[in-house]
Amino acid sequence: MISSKSVSGLNGHDFTRGVMPRVKSGRFYSYVLRGSAVLFSAVLVLFVWSIIRQSWPAWSHSGLSIITGTNWAPADSQFGALPLILATLITAGVALLFAVPIGIGTALTLNYIVPPRIASPLTVLVELLAAVPSVVYGLWGLNVLVPWMSTTIQPWLAGLTSGGWPFSGNAIGLGLVLASTVLSIMVLPTIVAISRDVIAAVPRDLIEGALSLGATRSQVLLKVVVPSAKIGLLGAVSLGAGRALGETVAVAMVIGSSPSMPHSLFSLGSTLASTIATQFIDSSPQQLAALGALAMILMFLTASVNAIARALVQRGVKG
């Protein structure tokens, strides 16, 4: 009879070695890998810290009145960012109003309607839309869209409400409407790309089941595909929102740079990001701190939107 002790310790031999071979990992190699991971994490911490540090004097000086104040006048040391926050939210919101239906529609078309042979070059075109640098969109908006906006689109919009809210004021091209238009083009590729992944993850059985019951293609898309991809599509929209909230240069070029409270969609404005971009150089230390506070608000806004979006998309793709 063999005691359990003698089995496990037979000649001091470790039986698990036969089952699970030890992999020599190379100590230097694993140090390099882990070291760079630690280094990068440290840089990320420093990144967040840099923005907190830059904004700290502003928070300790003005407190939460930075968020609630309505007057952004650096020359008078007034740093109320509410108009900027509102303009950021409005432009992103209006941009999504157009980009979401068009983006999801495009994704559905590419995945289900157009044959793959045609869909793949079309997909490349949509992806190229994302490759165009934002400064080029800004330039295009400034030189091509402004005249078109002020002579055609804005008078037409004003006619819709006969000059009332939200299309009141002078039609000068620049302003919130133009910024929203440019933004909607810029976030479109993001929404399309993520929506396609999410839609592609809808189980084939569901679609075939609906088809075999005699549903038309539109019924399949509207009543099966979209509802079952709902969460992931929401994630795609949130990712687009994150991009729209943080877009800087193109918005700075077309929004008219005026930090006043937005009264209508025709008014000029400034977003959080565009204000940082246009005022950072040649600022007093006090104003730099206030701009740091804007950066911190922006970071908080976009990081939370992105985190939510990632979680939604992951749930959507896993099904």
Add this chain to the structure above:
Amino acid sequence: MTDLLAKLPPDPLLERRRVVQLMSQKTQRARSLRSGLFLSLLVSALMVAIIPLFFVCAALVQRGFKVLSWGFLTQVPQQPTLMQQDTIGGVGNAIIGSLVVDGVAALVAVPLGIILGLYLSETQSRPATALRSITEIMTGLPSILLGVFAYVYLVLNMHAFTGFAGAMALALLMTPVITKAAETALRNVPRTLTEAGLALGARQSKVSLKVVLPVAAPGIITGVLLALARAIGETAPLLLVMGASIQYEWNPLHPMSALPLMTFNYSSAAYDSQHAAAWGVAIVLVAIVLILNVMSRLVAAFMRRERH
């Protein structure tokens, strides 16, 4: 046969099927009409999505090409005066600036991104998962925040606007993109290759560097090219930290100019000739970005052919 069927008691299932069929026949025309309408709506959404690309390209070609010349690409800029409104010189300084800044950024971001990709693809620990989610969130953060970061640590400490600070901001922008691409490419390498290597007695490091990395190389190269394309067009962080130079400036420790900055500045400049030059710079920029994109696609297509 028919008599026999008629004598049978009516089958409730068959009866229901008949009713359903009748109903569906009745609504079929309306449903297929509605379906057709909806599908054409979807197709028009696709067209609306692509139209801006053509408008942008048309504007670029129409306004940008007439400015382009050898001198425009190689000379340094000149300030137009009231007397000579059309002397704008060239953008050679910005081309060199972009080259140096993006080169330095790539020098940092490419190795770091690949190493991080290796780490994330080989590690399942909790810190690795956390790092992965944080890098993913990083890719969605507005690039201007990276400009603030570079300003606080590099510009303030070096007491100067430098190309180096811009390069570091861009490196931080590129690293998550490369990391993500590298991790995906490395994970897609068949596990059997790794196991074969390990079974031959090679160390994990040797297997990773000599077996897995070469197989994943096309995917990683694709990621690097796309990250470069994104960095070259990036304006916002450079705006805060680079300053400007109107000379040929090769030293990244000095203020520098870059192509996107040049476009941005010219677009709001005083003279018409400068506005025209903005389009010239833009077309150079878009051409570079397009070339990088096409290259990345070619690499990806090459990889797919190799597999099959």
